[in-house]
Amino acid sequence: MRLGHLLKGNDTKRKSNRRIIVIEDDVDDEDEEDEDEEETSEEREERLEKERQDRIKNKPPLSQIFNISDFEFVAKQVLPLGTWGYYSTGSDDEFSLRENHYAFGRIFFRPKCLVDVTKASTESGEIFGATFDAPFYCTAFAGSPMAHPDAEKNLILAAGNEKIPYLVPIQCSYPLDTFMSFAKPGQENFHQVHFYTEEQLKNAPEYFKNIEDNYPNIKAFFINVDLPCLGNREKDSKIRAALDPSVNDGLSLFAAPTIKYLNLTWNDMEKLKNSTKIPIVLKGVLRKEDVLKAAELGLGGCLLSNHGGRQLDFAMPPIEILAQSRKLLRENGIKDEDFKMFIDGGIRRGSDIIKALCLGADAVGLGRPFLYAMASYGQPGVERAMQLLKEEMLRDMKLLGVNSVKELNEDMVDIESLKFKGISSSDILYNSNYTNMPPPPFTK
Template identity: 45%
Template structure:
């Protein structure tokens, strides 16, 4: 019997019939009550064929949801392989073994602190560490190799000290500013982070709503769990969003994504340039991530080594051949401002200016790529004096991300010449632990801190922040001892080595 999307059959498929197609030669899966023939798609799946075959002939909805945007099958699986509805009453429900680890997590959730006990961004991370699923925590919190860069991103801010002005009228403090021409209430944006549904079933739309409430910009990730259109549709009124782009080896796909983003009203294109290959995030790898890869971008490819964790599984489409010579092509296909995300040295900032892009993000990918890459704030301190010396400081907008946890971090970046900062993980952790109220509180805490610290440094508005207000002499020294940051100790998950096998009971 040939089941295609063109059938106007009233009869639903039975679970028994679907269950017969449980091999590499004929592989059907059920997603949200509908059957799909994914046999031909197996070799192309970014997460490898193995994970699909695990659910061949079965209901894969629970595994599918956190990683895939809901429009994935419509976009990337030919309609002839959409087999129709399944009578779910006839589908055998797998009895899941009780997982002691999950039971313990549920108990911790019952005991979690109330939202009002979170007084700073690190508090959300400490709570999330205890209440998130292990694989989700490992994916969000992991950094490259020894995680030196990930921790340095945060601690680098502690090497910068203030030189406050006194007797300044700071009764009224205004920390609104513009970023790429958009007026925002505070100089941060929600930077792109992958797989939001790992932390919360609603995914990145929660960040969209939080950004709207606080009038900040959200950067939409290529590897979001929600579809791009879902996130744009969730925006309200004249809410501004940017697009973060991993460049696909297939430039037709890249062009289609960029043109669609512009058509839907995106106001900035941030091309990720620090990820020709995703880094080794060993905590993620050790968690034996078993979910499937995101399918935001279609890809031709091969089975991915699942031992590499979620990061590798979702990134097989990224083009390692991307180079400076591709920039004119991007400029030819869009009128959106183009920014390079992941620039890490002054020479490349100057080259970006010469290439005519509108901005750069000084970033090392949250410490998830090259370990021992310098922090964004340190690179900023190197870049801005050179740009000022050459009269180039107004030719490009400079942003930084990585390790921003306090409004003082934002202020330090602006004093040194950044237009704004990107914040990612803290909002993921706030969302994972407390949903939208968590994101709302996290953003409000930053605003409260910003007002207080602007007053204390002697700045009534953003324009008052300048390099004379910070002492950066310790910043370039990688041997500088900084005070122990006890809050981060409560949130950081130390790396571990291989564990011994548990001997089987006789």
């Protein structure tokens, strides 16, 4: 059984399943073998690459892309297997990866009628002194060069054209000064930061001061706090293990299990906060109690995230933690405008963004969807993905009976079913793109 077959279309998947049954039944039937069973590994890789190049030549035009999941479908067909595995995988059995999205399917709207919505707008409220055309942003993601040769340049240009923020990664393909020169004049963004060594942490105040002095349009630092070690991204490892070793050389920079990050503490956060005038947001918070602690420490905000389901499996979906956290903050006298709340993970529709805003988010991050759009269509694909989300948001806001994001609140949603894990409406688009965990491949 070939690993490549598991990542292709439904016809191939049915064939693979049939062959698994043959193995389990211990049936020795030469007629069940495919003609290409005797391929050498080199011949197989050459054939699969030729098929991929054919799919690239025949991919749908951008005009035939109608939603975010369409980008994911195309990316799955045109990306190399190793790259797709790295981008799409979660940790362990991927319960958190799937639940991130399924949780949104347990939240339902409570729309108002007979409201004049002719002036409805998706414009964000003020976020660290800036406003944007929509309250969502392109989040940081390591490995962008594997999706497109221009890498993150596509993302910051698209974000500038669509006037939404980009979370500029510290692990970027370009030197920071070069990369920030791509930004449009006046374009406002955030900056994601993490540390590998004590020396980097020690030099953080100097680094922050350089940002303050030279890049005034960086409105906040998002510091990773969920990386004491890397999660077990097992599906990614299985996919890469079946590929030519040379393929893994390019992936190892981002996916090697030997990568170590510095283990940060609350004391470190207090020192970092006192070293800069730019607000600090904790990226990767997963407990409402830690959200409250961050607010009481005087930090700028929290990004509720389980790293796209790539760190601790069975970590709760961020949307559920959001519902708990904003309530706890208000109970402790912390005003919404004094502490910003962000969320990422599993967002695939404008309606998902609206649900998060209703539950107290100031902005919502998307990572994989924009990578898939870039991998399939470059910068125009990313811009179209952002436009689709804006269009969906505006339409749904009108149908909800609201004119601005400021009117979105918990009264607009029913979250009674949110706490029931493992229960979700069947999402055909999401499920059709999900890649199952492959079993170990037999050589024959």
